[in-house]
Amino acid sequence: NAGVTQTPKFQVLKTGQSMTLQCAQDMNHEYMSWYRQDPGMGLRLIHYSVGAGITDQGEVPNGYNVSRSTTEDFPLRLLSAAPSQTSVYFCASRQGSYYEQYFGPGTRLTVT
Amino acid sequence: AQSVTQLDSHVSVSEGTPVLLRCNYSSSYSPSLFWYVQHPNKGLQLLLKYTSAATLVKGINGFEAEFKKSETSFHLTKPSAHMSDAAEYFCVVSDRETGFQKLVFGTGTRLLVSP
Numbered sequence: 001n002a003g004v005t006q007t008p009k010f011q012v013l014k015t016g017q018s019m020t021l022q023c024a025q026d027m028n029h030e031y032m033s034w035y036r037q038d039p040g041m042g043l044r045l046i047h048y049s050v051g052a053g054i055t056d057q058g059e060v061p062n063g064y065n066v067s068r069s070t071t072e073d074f075p076l077r078l079l080s081a082a083p084s085q086t087s088v089y090f091c092a093s094r095q096g097s098y099y100e101q102y103f104g105p106g107t108r109l110t111v112t
Numbered sequence: 113a114q115s116v117t118q119l120d121s122h123v124s125v126s127e128g129t130p131v132l133l134r135c136n137y138s139s140s141y142s143p144s145l146f147w148y149v150q151h152p153n154k155g156l157q158l159l160l161k162y163t164s165a166a167t168l169v170k171g172i173n174g175f176e177a178e179f180k181k182s183e184t185s186f187h188l189t190k191p192s193a194h195m196s197d198a199a200e201y202f203c204v205v206s207d208r209e210t211g212f213q214k215l216v217f218g219t220g221t222r223l224l225v226s227p
Contacts, residue, residue: 042217097212103155
């Protein structure tokens with residue numbers, strides 16, 4: 001099993017550009033989540049999904065879109081990048097509510 | 113609403129001495145609590161979890177944590193620090209308010225281990 005994979009590892013965008021961060025898992029997990037990590041702030045939940053076709057907002061959803069058409073994939077779209085979105089983004093998945101969360105290696109995004 | 117407070121942003125210990133990383137939580141329901149570790153430029157790894165079974169939870173690499181409902185605490189301990197323990201540690205809470213669907217992270221404690 002590859003676990004949770006994320007692409008790209010690094011990305012530089014200009015303000016106003018759009019892009020999609022990819023996340024895939026091969027563990028057949030129902031729950032998937034996107035977090036951003038900023039210094040001194042821990043990880044903050046952006047969006048999450050409890051199954052294909054079901055998504056919901058987390059703590060900091062503005063400026064981001066998600067969809068979940070398959071169990072395996074959970075892409076995160078930045079609609080119009082802003083410098084405030086410079087961060088490290090982590091995707092995670094878990095089997096269900098009471099189970100541990102598995103994290104991907106992260107994507108470091110810089111918006112200039 | 114559920115929340116978690118990590119009381120120290122940095123903790124420094126010498127190799128071979130005990131480690132104590134403090135975490136207090138707020139939850140209206142019986143929570144699930146987790147500790148994760150993040151080594152530099154790496155993803156996060158689960159150390160241990162509490163889900164309403166035994167209040168003393170043992171994790172990987174010699175770490176353990178005790179759930180104390182009366183103190184709303186879930187402190188992480190290790191009897192003897194190793195250089196490889198230097199990392200950032202996150203306390204995490206989840207509860208029935210969100211159907212255990214959301215995990216709320218603390219701001220992290222950076223553990224420094226000196227020789």
